[in-house]
């Protein structure tokens with residue numbers, strides 16, 4: 001029986017995972033992401049027997065690298081970055097089918113050589129395999145790679161759905177609506193939507209998938225999940241690190257493009273979307289798009305819905321750190337934001353009137369990604385003591401990272417002869433319940449793409465819808481230059497203007 005028959009085309013959050021015979025081609029194979037995430041992901045899938053029996057890995061890049069050297073580089077990457085140690089026998093099986101093709105991303109001859117290489121693998125095997133092209137290069141060469149895959153016939157080679165070529169495309173997917181539409185246009189010239197896997201690695205995180213499970217497998221949440229019971233939702237994606245060595249990229253990007261438009265919007269969509277009719281990829285993505293379409297246009301300017309800022313010198317981890325404009329590769333007059341906070345309104349039946357607050361920044365007080373859902377206060381007639389002493393709002397927090405888990409703030413009686421209340425925390429921790437060595441996001445995502453399951457990837461219309469919300473903001477910021485750009489000390493929770501954004505609704509950041 002062919003692998004494809006043994007492992008039918010699987011969708012959604014199925015626990016049965018199996019891919020057909022596959023050649024994974026990584027463009028940008030000498031790069032940082034390949035070493036830190038992609039090679040370790042492939043290796044860990046191999047350790048868990050989740051790679052198909054006929055699995056081949058081909059690195060592609062401009063730098064000429066002999067096959068042996070590429071295998072050594074890959075083994076070194078596993079030793080340094082894999083969550084599990086390199087086991088020589090397990091690696092030997094993958095290494096035996098690992099090779100490298102050198103060539104320019106804009107060189108049609110190089111893609112012909114790649115095609116011949118794949119053809120030779122098929123000839124040796126005596127069967128067809130699916131090709132999964134992972135584009136892990138800077139975005140400047142996404143389009144030439146897609147054009148050359150198309151011209152070489154590598155995009156359309158196979159007719160059967162399970163063995164159709166597939167392409168994973170890294171972020172950033174465009175820098176505004178027009179460029180995202182253009183990139184989608186290029187993709188559509190050669191690939192159909194089910195062949196395309198736009199990465200947002202947040203969707204591969206266990207806790208982000210658990211958000212769906214928590215919302216739709218626990219009957220207690222759904223009746224309360226609306227404007228009648230929820231007063232606000234806050235989504236924070238804070239990093240302690242600065243811009244590091246990625247100054248060149250970051251100067252062209254900023255927090256809105258780098259984090260808000262993609263990662264935090266995915267968290268928002270999963271938190272606020274309607275229940276999908278099934279766990280099928282299209283059912284979930286349809287609901288996310290519907291939610292994004294209900295978001296009201298953002299107002300910019302002094303009384304608007306957006307705040308941007310960059311970090312000034314400060315302290316993180318007990319050490320002094322420079323401000324953003326003093327970092328290597330950064331323009332001393334830069335207007336790029338390292339922090340953005342947004343207040344969103346969703347104009348639909350479920351959420352009208354409930355503010356959604358998003359914030360993301362570098363060099364903040366600590367690394368934390370969290371979704372905090374705050375419920376309306378209970379009536380203060382019994383236990384509250386007027387203005388002097390108010391009951392706490394119940395808050396449900398999804399801790400995406402670190403210290404992954406779920407917690408709920410409740411009011412409890414303080415033991416004693418008087419009846420006084422105090423907010424207490426009910427806690428579920430992943431590490432204590434399930435242990436801590438869980439699969440990394442890229443393991444899940446590479447496997448899903450091999451299987452052809454797009455549930456945890458972004459659909460073309462989804463990315464465009466998100467860009468529609470943020471492109472006017474980016475245009476307004478570009479026109480304003482430095483005006484309205486706030487600053488915050490490194491190691492703090494952001495600029496005071498972001499506090500004011502919430503104060504208008506009598507809310508505070510949690």
Ligand code: NDP
Pocket residue numbers: 027028029030031032033034060061062063105135136137138139140141170171172
């Ligand atoms: P790198 O800068 O390490 O580049 C990857 C490879 O692409 C390089 O090894 C090089 O290979 C080739 N390359 C580099 N610059 C150019 C250029 N100007 N023109 C053509 N080719 C070039 O990138 P990363 O590995 O860090 O990132 C890859 C992709 O993943 C990017 O789209 C990035 O935005 C995304 N990403 C990366 C993350 C990370 O942590 N690194 C996190 C999230 C997303 P060669 O010279 O051999 O061709």
Ligand code: BG6
Pocket residue numbers: 171239258
């Ligand atoms: C990437 C951004 O997409 O996500 C980086 O480009 C950021 O700037 C990173 O540091 C954060 O990812 P994680 O998984 O560490 O939260």
